[in-house]
Amino acid sequence: MPLSEPDAKTAAPARGFAALWPIVLITALFFFWGMANNLNDILIPQFKKAFTLTDFESSLVQQSFYLGYFLMAVPAGLLMRRFGYKAAVITGLIIFAIGAFSFYPGAEIRQYPWLLGALFVIAAGLAFLETSANPLMTILGDEKSAAFRLNLAQAFNPLGSLVGIWVGKTFILSGIEQMNDTADFVREAKAVQTPYLVIGCVILLWALLVAFSKFPQAATKSTDDADEARMTIGQTLSGLLKHKHFLMGVVAQFFYVGAQVGVWSFTIKYAQSEIGISDKLAADYVFASLVLFAIGRFIGTALLRFVSATKLLGAFAVINVALMAYAASVGGLYGLYAMVGSSLFMSIMFPTIFATSVRGLGPLTKTGASFLVMSIIGGAVLTAAMGHISDISHIKTAIFVPLVCFVVIALYGLGSKSATVDMSKGH
Structure with missing residues (x-):
């Protein structure tokens, strides 16, 4: 008869690579959302130029993005409490990837509203990641070192922001201010396609890695607080x-x-x-x-x-x-x-x-x-x-x-x- 899985009380804590790998996977999330957030600072002048927008119209980049956070924060918390941290992370990554892939057709048909929708979807995914990543880091190891792990993970957030600006400056911004004909506008609109296609592939790969990697049982169980659950x-x-x-x-x-x-x-x-x-x-x-x-x-x-x-x-x-x-x-x-x-x-x-x-x-x-x-x-x-x-x-x-x-x-x-x-x- 096959041996049964050890229960939570008797299972030995993971050590070495098995313990470190989930920390690496979740730490990367802080990098990813830092990059996504600050790429918006590049998209504002890029879209203003590519679609001849006013400053207010170009600011819709941030309005769409943060509206996604606003509307999805509570659903993300509810999903996390019902199905656990790991499920919330996987859900967030998949939604993030869908939003990134949506940039390709949006730029191909040069539809600014479509691209704003793609940003909304990305932010919806990030709402799941930000809601779950911080508390998840606290249970991926010894409780005494929880603060250290969180601070270390947070250090990757501004690093992701810097990479986001570098990617935008290098692969999206052309430095050309004068648009002479339709071909120029098409080129500027399509400049976002390849960077976001690559980002989508990386994020989807990360979702698969998280899905097929072993996490502590605390990361996959319901996180409902008994006292809060009893409240209306x-x-x-x-x-x-x-x-x-x-x-x-x-x-x-x-x-x-x-x-x-x-x-x-x-x-x-x-x-x-x-x-x-x-x-x-x-x-x-x-x-x-x-x-x-x-x-x-x-x-x-x-x-x-x-x-x-x-x-x-x-x-x-x-x-x-x-x-x-x-x-x-x-x-x-x-x-x-x-x-x-x-x-x-x-x-x-x-x-x-x-x-x-x-x-x-x-x-x-x-x-x-x-x-x-x-x-x-x-x-x-x-x-x-x-x-x-x-x-x-x-x-x-x-x-x-x-x-x-x-x-x-x-x-x-x-x-x-x-x-x-x-x-x-x-x-």
């Missing part, structure tokens, strides 16, 4: 509404993501307008922003050993208010430097707001986390506002939008009680 939707929402710091955190996260996405989305436009360079050269400033963002994560994490998280958040937000004020009022090369420099101080904002917002929620934490993921719709709403202001006025005037965002974040940080938080979760 009304009780859960009522409970969350009683936590003032959580509600303030959702608002702060909405404005933070709006500021981050808006600044990065329009850095190329700002550089073109203020110092008169091509989109290809202007992409270098987005790349520099992401380098500073990555450096800021290490600096911020080190400072958190000596300064409370909320106070550091408030101080960084105040600095960014000053930088945005300079970029909006003075402009020129130094205004562009101010735009780029703000990324250094944005680096700790998402994880700090996230961690301080869910602190003390108890059994409401999972639902609260879903609302925080939904709050990143700010990236769509406020980027659209910037595009509209730029169209009717000037790109410098549009920078007052992230300035207001950082004021809200400063109020949240400086008005919150001092707290030491786990910086293992981020964006």
Whole structure:
């Protein structure tokens, strides 16, 4: 008679390669969504040129993308709770791949709405990945080293962002500003086909690797919290509404993501307008922003050993208010430097707001986390506002939008009680 599978209580923990392989597979997800997010900063000027769009119309790239996050955050959480982390990861990767493959026909027929739909599908897939990857990393090994694994995985997120900008600059942006005939518009539209076809193939391969790889039993079982499961939707929402710091955190996260996405989305436009360079050269400033963002994560994490998280958040937000004020009022090369420099101080904002917002929620934490993921719709709403202001006025005037965002974040940080938080979760 064949031997039965050992149960969860008696099974020996995986060691060596068997233990490391699932960590490698999930760590790569942080890289993938960093790359996908920041490729949008390349698509905005590319689509503006290929389809002769206004700044508002080109901002629909971010609106479509973050709408996908907004609408799929809760379904992703529900699927994760019902079928486990691994199922949510596989689902997210498949949806991501479908969205990437959809770029090919969309560019072939030169339909901007189709390409926006493809971005929506990609973001829907990423909502599943972001909802499941952070908690999954905590169970892929010793509980004592969970924070280390999460921080290590987060280090690959800005690396993916940098690769996304490099791919976009190298394989999508042509540096050609003047469109002379239909062939030029066709060429610029089709420039996205090969990069996204390759991305789709890699993501689909990763889905297969995850599907056929052995994960700990905790990664495949239902993750329903007994206390939360007994609550009705009304009780859960009522409970969350009683936590003032959580509600303030959702608002702060909405404005933070709006500021981050808006600044990065329009850095190329700002550089073109203020110092008169091509989109290809202007992409270098987005790349520099992401380098500073990555450096800021290490600096911020080190400072958190000596300064409370909320106070550091408030101080960084105040600095960014000053930088945005300079970029909006003075402009020129130094205004562009101010735009780029703000990324250094944005680096700790998402994880700090996230961690301080869910602190003390108890059994409401999972639902609260879903609302925080939904709050990143700010990236769509406020980027659209910037595009509209730029169209009717000037790109410098549009920078007052992230300035207001950082004021809200400063109020949240400086008005919150001092707290030491786990910086293992981020964006």
